[in-house]
Amino acid sequence: MAFLSYLINGLSLGSVYAIIALGYTMVYGIAKMLNFAHGDIMMVGAFVAFFALNSFGLPVIVSVVLSMLATTVLGVVIERLAYKPLRQATSLSVLITAIGVSYFLQNGAQLLWSSSTKVFPSIIGNGALKLFGGQLQISYLTLVTIFVCVAVMVCLTLFINKTKTGMAMRACSEDKGAATLMGINVNSIISITFAIGSGIAALAAVLLCATYPTLSPTLGSMPGIKAFTAAVFGGIGSIPGAFLGGLLLGVIEILSKAYVSTQLSDAIVFTVLIIVLLIKPTGLLGKKLSEKV
Amino acid sequence: MKTNKNIFAKLFSREYRSRLISFLIIIVGYVAIELLMATGNLSSMFQSLLVPVTCYIVAALGLNLNVGVSGELNLGQAGFMCIGAFSGVCVSGALAGIIPNGIIRLLIAIVIGALLASLFGILIGVPVLKLQGDYLAIVTLAFGEIIKSLINNVYVGFDSNGFQFSFVENKLKLTPGGKALISGPMGATGTQRIATFTVGVILILAALAIIYNLIYSRSGRAIQACRDNRIAAESVGIHVANTKMLAFVVSAALAGAAGALYGLNYTTLIPSKFGFNLSILILVYVVLGGLGNMTGTIISTIVLVLLPELLRGLQDYRMIIYSVILILTMILSNNEKVKTFAAGLRKKLTGNRTKEAAADE
Numbered sequence: 192m193a194f195l196s197y198l199i200n201g202l203s204l205g206s207v208y209a210i211i212a213l214g215y216t217m218v219y220g221i222a223k224m225l226n227f228a229h230g231d232i233m234m235v236g237a238f239v240a241f242f243a244l245n246s247f248g249l250p251v252i253v254s255v256v257l258s259m260l261a262t263t264v265l266g267v268v269i270e271r272l273a274y275k276p277l278r279q280a281t282s283l284s285v286l287i288t289a290i291g292v293s294y295f296l297q298n299g300a301q302l303l304w305s306s307s308t309k310v311f312p313s314i315i316g317n318g319a320l321k322l323f324g325g326q327l328q329i330s331y332l333t334l335v336t337i338f339v340c341v342a343v344m345v346c347l348t349l350f351i352n353k354t355k356t357g358m359a360m361r362a363c364s365e366d367k368g369a370a371t372l373m374g375i376n377v378n379s380i381i382s383i384t385f386a387i388g389s390g391i392a393a394l395a396a397v398l399l400c401a402t403y404p405t406l407s408p409t410l411g412s413m414p415g416i417k418a419f420t421a422a423v424f425g426g427i428g429s430i431p432g433a434f435l436g437g438l439l440l441g442v443i444e445i446l447s448k449a450y451v452s453t454q455l456s457d458a459i460v461f462t463v464l465i466i467v468l469l470i471k472p473t474g475l476l477g478k479k480l481s482e483k484v
Numbered sequence: 485m486k487t488n489k490n491i492f493a494k495l496f497s498r499e500y501r502s503r504l505i506s507f508l509i510i511i512v513g514y515v516a517i518e519l520l521m522a523t524g525n526l527s528s529m530f531q532s533l534l535v536p537v538t539c540y541i542v543a544a545l546g547l548n549l550n551v552g553v554s555g556e557l558n559l560g561q562a563g564f565m566c567i568g569a570f571s572g573v574c575v576s577g578a579l580a581g582i583i584p585n586g587i588i589r590l591l592i593a594i595v596i597g598a599l600l601a602s603l604f605g606i607l608i609g610v611p612v613l614k615l616q617g618d619y620l621a622i623v624t625l626a627f628g629e630i631i632k633s634l635i636n637n638v639y640v641g642f643d644s645n646g647f648q649f650s651f652v653e654n655k656l657k658l659t660p661g662g663k664a665l666i667s668g669p670m671g672a673t674g675t676q677r678i679a680t681f682t683v684g685v686i687l688i689l690a691a692l693a694i695i696y697n698l699i700y701s702r703s704g705r706a707i708q709a710c711r712d713n714r715i716a717a718e719s720v721g722i723h724v725a726n727t728k729m730l731a732f733v734v735s736a737a738l739a740g741a742a743g744a745l746y747g748l749n750y751t752t753l754i755p756s757k758f759g760f761n762l763s764i765l766i767l768v769y770v771v772l773g774g775l776g777n778m779t780g781t782i783i784s785t786i787v788l789v790l791l792p793e794l795l796r797g798l799q800d801y802r803m804i805i806y807s808v809i810l811i812l813t814m815i816l817s818n819n820e821k822v823k824t825f826a827a828g829l830r831k832k833l834t835g836n837r838t839k840e841a842a843a844d845e
Contacts, residue, residue, distance in 0.1 A: 280818035291810035298803040461626035
């Protein structure tokens with residue numbers, strides 16, 4: 192029973208990683224850049240939700256929508272101001288710019304909201320589903336987290352495979368030049384990608400803070416790195432890959448915390464990542480690119 | 485006379501000029517700082533930055549060899565520094581009774597730090613250099629995090645029976661007179677500060693000599709060939725994995741040496757200092773200085789270390805300004821108009837120089 196409960200906790204943490212990783216992987220798939228500021232966009236979402244809930248006393252749903260709107264706008268603005276001028280630049284310049292944006296968001300948050308940690312209010316309550324005569328308890332929060340993650344995943348897959356914009360996104364990720372020739376506005380597609388990725392990051396932020404209720408300006412960095420790892424784990428650029436990678440990473444982290452050692456869980460997670468990449472260099476579900484001579 | 489002139493002509497030729505400039509910057513900078521210190525004109529804040537700057541420069545030079553010359557993105561340079569720092573601390577602590585001279589102990593620590601870091605470089609490089617692009621970046625990132633969290637859980641002590649190790653929990657039973665060198669998350673405590681600025685400068689000069697000799701050698705040209713076109717390099721008989729490995733290991737060794745110097749500059753040192761952020765910081769020095777440009781790396785490291793200190797008057801806003809400068813530099817240096825302007829300027833300058841040279845002849 193203990194194992195099952197750890198497994199479910201792992202899936203819940205993994206769901207949060209998966210949602211963040213989806214944003215990473217979409218941006219990578221279409222803009223071919225590692226957006227290291229993604230975790231910090233998530234942090235801003237967490238703060239917006241915190242103030243909406245705490246200072247303005249808005250209902251949970253309204254706060255979540257508000258925070259999603261805020262990060263969506265933030266993502267698009269960042270893309271326009273910082274990344275768009277670098278479309279033709281080397282990937283390293285874009286990487287450094289993303290790091291600059293990450294510093295900017297972190298220090299801006301520290302300036303605006305001070306670095307003292309705040310406690311995120313409980314949004315779902317402490318109720319739990321009791322199974323097997325009370326032997327297995329699953330909190331409603333865990334269930335909601337897993338449910339939201341699956342819903343986001345399903346919606347995204349439908350959006351990308353069934354809608355016209357989704358088709359344009361797939362075209363851009365395959366070949367930007369050809370997509371432009373087909374009349375697709377690549378710039379607006381990249382903006383839409385940033386908007387979606389940043390929007391769902393706010394969702395992840397609220398779920399993460401509901402589980403681990405401490406807020407600080409550096410809140411986004413470690414989940415950001417973990418989610419990036421999850422995206423690579425599953426094969427960066429692949430949406431089902433990010434989902435699978437996130438869930439696996441969460442499960443591995445919680446299980447190694449429970450059975451091996453709390454302090455070594457990060458080392459174990461990253462070691463598993465290295466082993467996976469050595470066996471399958473493009474990640475679990477990544478496409479193998481053939482080299483053209 | 486003629487041969488003499490030829491030597492000078494060679495030294496100031498395009499190929500040697502950049503090398504000469506980087507050595508000169510370091511030597512002139514060193515003399516200037518020593519003079520300032522001797523006359524008491526250097527504030528204690530700047531004095532405390534001297535050794536760390538030399539460490540950052542050495543680590544950044546190594547990373548530039550890896551990222552700029554070999555073209556592999558490495559996000560784990562801090563991991564190698566971490567290995568160098570803590571092995572250096574252990575070596576220095578263990579030898580304290582045998583070799584009282586600080587400088588000799590420091591040099592031994594630096595050599596051992598470099599050796600251990602390059603050993604880990606080989607271990608991680610063998611499987612990893614088969615991967616390409618962003619995947620190599622993530623594996624080196626993972627490696628850095630693994631090293632950090634392993635050293636966070638290591639306890640090392642030294643007593644009359646030699647080194648004692650313990651993992652996760654502190655189970656060291658030291659004999660009287662023994663001392664704990666690394667105590668898990670507390671890191672290294674009670675380290676004797678034996679790092680000096682002079683040794684740091686010598687380390688930079690050595691790093692420059694190693695890197696330039698490598699770049700302009702047969703292996704160096706092979707490294708650049710692999711960066712520019714892997715397949716073409718393979719087809720002329722270059723062993724790509726081994727060649728990339730050379731750059732990777734030299735880079736790791738330099739980071740290890742820098743780490744040893746860094747570790748011996750503080751009485752206490754925690755492992756979490758060597759996280760992802762430090763790797764990124766060093767990468768920023770390299771990219772802002774210009775990929776493959778060692779002089780640029782030296783200048784950008786010095787400027788970027790000093791920048792937050794100089795902005796200290798602005799207090800809370802300094803890191804925001806720092807990040808805006810970072811973003812603007814990247815955007816401007818990739819702007820077409822700025823690029824053409826810079827190219828025009830350079831042409832004007834070098835054009836004048838060739839005219840002067842022609843007049844000399």
